[in-house]
Amino acid sequence: MAALELFANKGYDATSTSKIAKLAGVSEGLIFKHFESKKDLLNALMKDAESKLAEVWWEVMEEENPREVIRKSINLPFKEVDPSEHDFWRLQFKLKWDNEYHNPNKMNPLVDKITAAFEALNYPEPEKESSILVHLIEAISIEIVRGDAASQKPLQQFLLDKYK
Amino acid sequence: MAALELFANKGYDATSTSKIAKLAGVSEGLIFKHFESKKDLLNALMKDAESKLAEVWWEVMEEENPREVIRKSINLPFKEVDPSEHDFWRLQFKLKWDNEYHNPNKMNPLVDKITAAFEALNYPEPEKESSILVHLIEAISIEIVRGDAASQKPLQQFLLDKYK
Amino acid sequence: MAALELFANKGYDATSTSKIAKLAGVSEGLIFKHFESKKDLLNALMKDAESKLAEVWWEVMEEENPREVIRKSINLPFKEVDPSEHDFWRLQFKLKWDNEYHNPNKMNPLVDKITAAFEALNYPEPEKESSILVHLIEAISIEIVRGDAASQKPLQQFLLDKYK
Amino acid sequence: MAALELFANKGYDATSTSKIAKLAGVSEGLIFKHFESKKDLLNALMKDAESKLAEVWWEVMEEENPREVIRKSINLPFKEVDPSEHDFWRLQFKLKWDNEYHNPNKMNPLVDKITAAFEALNYPEPEKESSILVHLIEAISIEIVRGDAASQKPLQQFLLDKYK
DNA sequence: TATGAATGAGTATTCATTCAT
DNA sequence: GATGAATGAATACTCATTCAT
Numbered sequence: 001m002a003a004l005e006l007f008a009n010k011g012y013d014a015t016s017t018s019k020i021a022k023l024a025g026v027s028e029g030l031i032f033k034h035f036e037s038k039k040d041l042l043n044a045l046m047k048d049a050e051s052k053l054a055e056v057w058w059e060v061m062e063e064e065n066p067r068e069v070i071r072k073s074i075n076l077p078f079k080e081v082d083p084s085e086h087d088f089w090r091l092q093f094k095l096k097w098d099n100e101y102h103n104p105n106k107m108n109p110l111v112d113k114i115t116a117a118f119e120a121l122n123y124p125e126p127e128k129e130s131s132i133l134v135h136l137i138e139a140i141s142i143e144i145v146r147g148d149a150a151s152q153k154p155l156q157q158f159l160l161d162k163y164k
Numbered sequence: 165m166a167a168l169e170l171f172a173n174k175g176y177d178a179t180s181t182s183k184i185a186k187l188a189g190v191s192e193g194l195i196f197k198h199f200e201s202k203k204d205l206l207n208a209l210m211k212d213a214e215s216k217l218a219e220v221w222w223e224v225m226e227e228e229n230p231r232e233v234i235r236k237s238i239n240l241p242f243k244e245v246d247p248s249e250h251d252f253w254r255l256q257f258k259l260k261w262d263n264e265y266h267n268p269n270k271m272n273p274l275v276d277k278i279t280a281a282f283e284a285l286n287y288p289e290p291e292k293e294s295s296i297l298v299h300l301i302e303a304i305s306i307e308i309v310r311g312d313a314a315s316q317k318p319l320q321q322f323l324l325d326k327y328k
Numbered sequence: 329m330a331a332l333e334l335f336a337n338k339g340y341d342a343t344s345t346s347k348i349a350k351l352a353g354v355s356e357g358l359i360f361k362h363f364e365s366k367k368d369l370l371n372a373l374m375k376d377a378e379s380k381l382a383e384v385w386w387e388v389m390e391e392e393n394p395r396e397v398i399r400k401s402i403n404l405p406f407k408e409v410d411p412s413e414h415d416f417w418r419l420q421f422k423l424k425w426d427n428e429y430h431n432p433n434k435m436n437p438l439v440d441k442i443t444a445a446f447e448a449l450n451y452p453e454p455e456k457e458s459s460i461l462v463h464l465i466e467a468i469s470i471e472i473v474r475g476d477a478a479s480q481k482p483l484q485q486f487l488l489d490k491y492k
Numbered sequence: 493m494a495a496l497e498l499f500a501n502k503g504y505d506a507t508s509t510s511k512i513a514k515l516a517g518v519s520e521g522l523i524f525k526h527f528e529s530k531k532d533l534l535n536a537l538m539k540d541a542e543s544k545l546a547e548v549w550w551e552v553m554e555e556e557n558p559r560e561v562i563r564k565s566i567n568l569p570f571k572e573v574d575p576s577e578h579d580f581w582r583l584q585f586k587l588k589w590d591n592e593y594h595n596p597n598k599m600n601p602l603v604d605k606i607t608a609a610f611e612a613l614n615y616p617e618p619e620k621e622s623s624i625l626v627h628l629i630e631a632i633s634i635e636i637v638r639g640d641a642a643s644q645k646p647l648q649q650f651l652l653d654k655y656k
Numbered sequence: 657t658a659t660g661a662a663t664g665a666g667t668a669t670t671c672a673t674t675c676a677t
Numbered sequence: 678g679a680t681g682a683a684t685g686a687a688t689a690c691t692c693a694t695t696c697a698t
């Protein structure tokens with residue numbers, strides 16, 4: 001959608017409803033028939049963030065074999081997605097900087113899953129191992145949704161080997 | 165300065181020049197005597213980013229001993245700084261999302277230095293090792309300037325041990 | 329009707345067609361099937377003002393006995409009416425302030441009838457007597473439709489005595 | 493002022509800030525440097541209503557002789573005023589219909605003063621006499637500020653004689 | 657150096673009205 | 678007869694910027 005594209009690229013505050021309307025090819029008034037306010041439009045866009053995260057994490061979360069949990073986690077950022085999805089995720093990461101939208105516990109389920117995997121594999125400090133791996137997954141994801149997949153690709157195999 | 169505080173907390177677009185003036189306790193007109201435009205004010209704030217980076221990296225960059233390079237790099241995010249500096253760095257990281265201000269090569273000197281260190285230590289894939297360590301350093305820095313130093317602190321010793 | 333209630337309470341300009349539609353429980357489009365425009369809706373509401381006035385005045389106008397004319401005129405504002413009618417009359421009085429709807433001759437028939445009565449009773453200045461009594465009738469009516477019947481009630485008998 | 497003129501003639505809701513600005517020959521923005529909001533502008537206009545009322549009533553209120561109190565009260569609506577003042581008073585009367593601005597006790601001081609006068613003159617029902625006279629004064633005032641002074645003028649002497 | 661009055665373009669949002677279904 | 682999607686113009690208000698003092 002037009003709003004998603006603009007919010008993701010210019011930011012929420014720098015995107016006027018008139019620009020959204022123009023890009024979407026509709027009248028400005030129509031936006032406010034669909035959404036109570038500009039903020040509400042953003043909220044609607046963010047609404048399915050949780051379910052989308054769950055969907056992306058699905059493969060990891062249902063995995064029982066700890067070694068596979070690690071492997072699949074590392075692969076997460078490298079999944080090929082419809083590039084239009086990048087807008088969505090870019091907006092997600094951007095809003096981490098907006099206190100109103102930042103939920104520091106959002107990654108917890110994944111962190112816990114990976115921690116359990118490291119535990120099962122008898123790593124001496126599973127929480128810290130997990131914390132670091134999740135940092136890496138996020139950092140790589142950010143570079144990729146920002147458009148720099150090429151520079152990150154080589155890290156995939158490298159990490160897979162490292163954590164084998 | 166007032167502008168830095170507001171830009172860092174609310175974002176550039178959500179911060180009006182009138183709010184800056186009010187918080188700074190000066191007239192709105194005065195701002196435009198000092199800076200040509202609001203953008204110019206932001207630029208001035210960002211101006212010393214490079215020199216500040218260099219300053220922060222100084223210890224690392226002048227180090228000759230590769231093992232020490234790694235150690236000092238890991239310690240970078242944990243340096244105690246005047247908390248007012250957090251505004252500055254928070255703004256830096258925030259603007260990474262603004263294409264106009266994002267310079268993907270900003271980290272290069274540090275990356276190169278760390279790569280050379282890993283090379284000297286005969287790591288088989290020094291570039292990738294370096295790339296990953298820098299990702300971690302950035303990820304940890306972000307959490308810290310966002311206000312969550314506590315959760316990151318334990319990672320310091322853990323990383324120091326891991327890379328010893 | 330919903331429009332009458334809103335026009336009478338909030339005023340014509342402060343009442344949007346969407347609020348009317350919502351209160352009436354119909355679609356906004358429907359309003360414009362029934363009325364050409366918002367103004368036309370107001371006109372329709374005002375349409376029967378004249379006939380309603382005539383109806384209210386009926387008792388007075390058909391009276392032959394001058395003393396009875398005066399008595400019945402004084403009683404006019406105190407007639408018990410369906411309180412939903414207050415919306416109608418409140419709107420009437422409110423629109424007196426709108427030049428487009430103010431008709432300074434609206435009261436003429438009543439004024440003339442009362443003047444004739446005072447004449448028949450040999451009052452020396454029947455026009456002025458009439459003018460004043462009509463002022464009083466209107467002033468009392470206004471207070472009553474505005475919701476303050478209690479404070480006006482005592483004036484009824486007082487005036488009846490005064491003009492006996 | 494421009495706002496007063498428009499509010500008095502078209503009504504508060506029917507008067508846009510852009511029309512006010514245009515009539516006043518200033519930019520729309522300037523209005524909001526002087527007043528926080530359109531409502532605040534109206535409030536500012538109404539602010540001195542009380543002091544103006546007191547000023548107009550002054551002659552009556554300070555009078556000791558009851559006969560003179562009545563006489564001066566009757567004369568109140570007929571005082572020659574700068575016709576620009578009519579805008580002010582027209583707005584006052586108009587806002588009586590706006591619950592937010594209607595203060596039913598506004599007339600109390602005058603009512604009380606006149607009641608006392610009728611009492612001193614041994615009228616049997618001073619409150620009702622007062623109530624009626626104040627109704628008349630208001631009704632006449634309304635006609636005059638609405639622009640119909642001519643039709644009301646003859647009532648002045650008539651009332652003076654009646655209450656002598 | 658500093659103020660504060662002034663502005664034109666822009667903001668989110670609401671409005672009365674239209675029209676295809 | 679009725680709906681609901683759609684719109685262009687208007688609304689109250691904010692913005693970054695200018696300039697006389």
